[in-house]
Amino acid sequence: MNFHAESLTGIANPILSGQVLLRKGVHTKWVVLKMGPKGSILMTMSSITFAPAFKVKVMDTVGCGDSFVAAIAFGFIHNIPLANTLAFGNAVGAATAMRCGAGRNLATLKQV
Secondary structure, rough: HHHHHHHHHHOOHHHHHHHHHHHHEEEEEEEEEEEEHHOOEEEOOOOEEEEEOOOOOOOOOOOOHHHHHHHHHHHHHHOOOHHHHHHHHHHHHHHOOOOOOHHHHHHOOOOO
C-alpha cells in the first residue's frame, strides 16, 4: 500500500522498505510510511510504531497527506511521544478526508 517507499526501494513490504530508507538516509532519525486505510508506521533505528487508520466517511482526499505531515511536524516540534504523534497525524488526515477540498476546510486542532 505504500507506493512511494516501494518505488524508492523496490521492496513491497513496508517494514523492510522503511528500514532500507532509514539506513540509506543521511542524518535520518526516522521514517514515516503512510498506508492509507491500513494506518501508518513511524520507524527509528531502535523502534517501529504503528497507528491504525480512523474509519471515516471520505468526502475528498485533497490535502490529506499534507495535513498528515503537518500534524507529524506539530508533534515533533512539541515533543509529543512518537506513538501519539503518529495517531494524531492519522486523526488529522482522517478529519481532512471528511471535508471537501483543502485550505479553509481543514479541521482545527480543537475539532481533531
